[in-house]
Amino acid sequence: MRTTDSSPPASRLPLPSPLAALAVRPGDSDYDDVRHTYTRTGSPAAVIRARGHEDIAAALAHARTAGIPLTVRSGGHGISGRSTNDGGLVVDLSALNAVQVLDAQSGLVRVEAGARWGDVAAQLAPHGLALSSGDTGDVGVGGLATAGGIGLMSRLHGLTIDHMSAAELVLADGCHVRTDAGHDPDLFWAVRGAGANFGVATAFEFQAPSVGDVIAVVTLFDATDTAAFLARWGAAVETAPRTVTSFLTVMAGPGGQPVAQAMTVYAGADPQSAREALGPVLSAGPVLRNQAYVTPYHQLLPATHAAQYAQQPLTVSRSGLLEHITEPAATAVAALLVAGRAPMVQLRSVGGAVNDTPPTATAYAHRTQNFSLMAATLPAGRSALDRSWEQLRPHLNGLYLSFETGTGPRQLRDAFPAAVLDRLKLLKSRYDPGHVFDNNFALPSADLPG
Numbered sequence: 104m105r106t107t108d109s110s111p112p113a114s115r116l117p118l119p120s121p122l123a124a125l126a127v128r129p130g131d132s133d134y135d136d137v138r139h140t141y142t143r144t145g146s147p148a149a150v151i152r153a154r155g156h157e158d159i160a161a162a163l164a165h166a167r168t169a170g171i172p173l174t175v176r177s178g179g180h181g182i183s184g185r186s187t188n189d190g191g192l193v194v195d196l197s198a199l200n201a202v203q204v205l206d207a208q209s210g211l212v213r214v215e216a217g218a219r220w221g222d223v224a225a226q227l228a229p230h231g232l233a234l235s236s237g238d239t240g241d242v243g244v245g246g247l248a249t250a251g252g253i254g255l256m257s258r259l260h261g262l263t264i265d266h267m268s269a270a271e272l273v274l275a276d277g278c279h280v281r282t283d284a285g286h287d288p289d290l291f292w293a294v295r296g297a298g299a300n301f302g303v304a305t306a307f308e309f310q311a312p313s314v315g316d317v318i319a320v321v322t323l324f325d326a327t328d329t330a331a332f333l334a335r336w337g338a339a340v341e342t343a344p345r346t347v348t349s350f351l352t353v354m355a356g357p358g359g360q361p362v363a364q365a366m367t368v369y370a371g372a373d374p375q376s377a378r379e380a381l382g383p384v385l386s387a388g389p390v391l392r393n394q395a396y397v398t399p400y401h402q403l404l405p406a407t408h409a410a411q412y413a414q415q416p417l418t419v420s421r422s423g424l425l426e427h428i429t430e431p432a433a434t435a436v437a438a439l440l441v442a443g444r445a446p447m448v449q450l451r452s453v454g455g456a457v458n459d460t461p462p463t464a465t466a467y468a469h470r471t472q473n474f475s476l477m478a479a480t481l482p483a484g485r486s487a488l489d490r491s492w493e494q495l496r497p498h499l500n501g502l503y504l505s506f507e508t509g510t511g512p513r514q515l516r517d518a519f520p521a522a523v524l525d526r527l528k529l530l531k532s533r534y535d536p537g538h539v540f541d542n543n544f545a546l547p548s549a550d551l552p553g
């Protein structure tokens with residue numbers, strides 16, 4: 104379903120000619136295809152289809168001169184919906200979508216920020232390489248790789264950012280820089296977890312591991328006894344070998360009773376080892392349906408490139424991290440589902456290799472938790488969800504920004520431990536003193552002496 108309002112406004116935003124040539128504006132035939140995101144409708148004055156860093160710098164300069172908002176869109180799948188806006192510029196990076204294998208032997212790859220993870224997976228597959236990067240092929244590289252990246256092989260391979268070896272960004276002053284462990288290491292640290300606050304990422308280099316076929320199992324569980332089921336599933340996932348990563352979605356089934364759909368990936372193709380590794384996870388509850396298949400990893404996340412039109416109605420979500428799914432925690436999560444406080448609850452396993460990276464290594468500092476939790480609802484259900492979420496708080500430790508729609512100071516405090524937040528504020532003062540990149544989870548600056 105598309106929106107129909109693409110009538111030209113009384114006056115079109117005047118743009119300097121290089122930008123005008125790249126702009127899609129209200130009244131243009133393709134405006135409707137580029138104005139929205141997965142969760143949010145938008146009415147930007149112009150969407151700039153950037154072809155390179157010069158275009159991004161020009162858009163930044165123009166937004167500053169015109170005093171209008173500027174937002175950055177890679178794949179348009181941001182849950183907080185902040186990659187579109189009303190009345191400002193959207194810098195659309197979808198044309199910056201190259202995926203290059205720089206060294207197949209070592210797994211060094213360069214990926215532009217506007218590529219979709221499904222395309223990255225498909226293009227790395229012929230080289231026997233893969234990056235664990237979420238469960239949805241249409242998610243953009245830029246949004247996920249600046250926040251974390253919890254993927255379908257996270258327990259074996261860690262977060263997506265754990266494989267990043269360099270990033271290229273346009274900074275607030277329009278400079279295009281390349282940062283890695285030896286060049287601007289503070290910036291490189293900040294990009295891996297809080298990147299959206301520091302610039303427009305144009306490309307990343309990753310060290311991709313060798314990955315062959317995997318075994319994927321899609322299981323539908325009867326989750327009527329929700330809390331007990333969640334606690335059993337959690338315990339089974341935590342004790343499974345690292346080759347096992349499981350993502351769970353719990354919602355009301357056809358008769359209103361809770362059902363849980365698990366996508367469980369065994370990162371290997373040997374059926375006997377897989378059976379042993381997966382057994383306890385797959386028997387966490389009464390199974391209604393089960394389908395297992397051997398597949399190349401990239402086929403798990405195809406990219407469709409379909410236009411976004413705010414098709415996701417559950418536009419309010421809360422995000423938290425759990426060390427373990429204890430019985431009290433499972434009871435509090437189950438309570439979210441009661442009376443539709445959260446029509447959809449998702450749990451993604453982290454732990455394993457995610458927790459091998461020291462918490463000081465990246466701005467994403469949560470390296471002891473085993474689960475990422477998201478609960479989503481309709482806008483009308485926001486206060487009910489918030490009230491239930493308060494009951495959950497004692498069981499949570501940290502927050503993953505990519506699944507959160509609240510963008511205030513509390514979310515920042517939960518997302519970044521105090522020492523990390525202090526360091527990020529200092530870096531914000533250094534790299535974005537004018538607060539150009541404040542649209543999504545804005546970091547305050549530190550009060551600098553003098």
Ligand SMILES: Cc1cc2nc3c(=O)[nH]c(=O)nc-3n(C[C@H](O)[C@H](O)[C@H](O)COP(=O)(O)OP(=O)(O)OC[C@H]3O[C@@H](n4cnc5c(N)ncnc54)[C@H](O)[C@@H]3O)c2cc1C
Binds near residue numbers: 179182236241247252
């Ligand atoms: C259906 C679905 C499934 C998902 N599954 C997972 C999952 O399994 N694991 C996981 O970790 N996450 C998952 N996510 C969350 C996803 O990683 C984030 O929402 C991510 O921000 C989306 O990236 P994008 O480029 O598509 O988003 P966009 O909407 O384009 O951008 C979102 C935000 O990211 C920032 N940003 C985007 N591009 C850049 C850039 N180039 N430079 C600097 N900042 C930028 C901006 O703040 C922007 O507002 C999922 C999201 C959806 C909608």
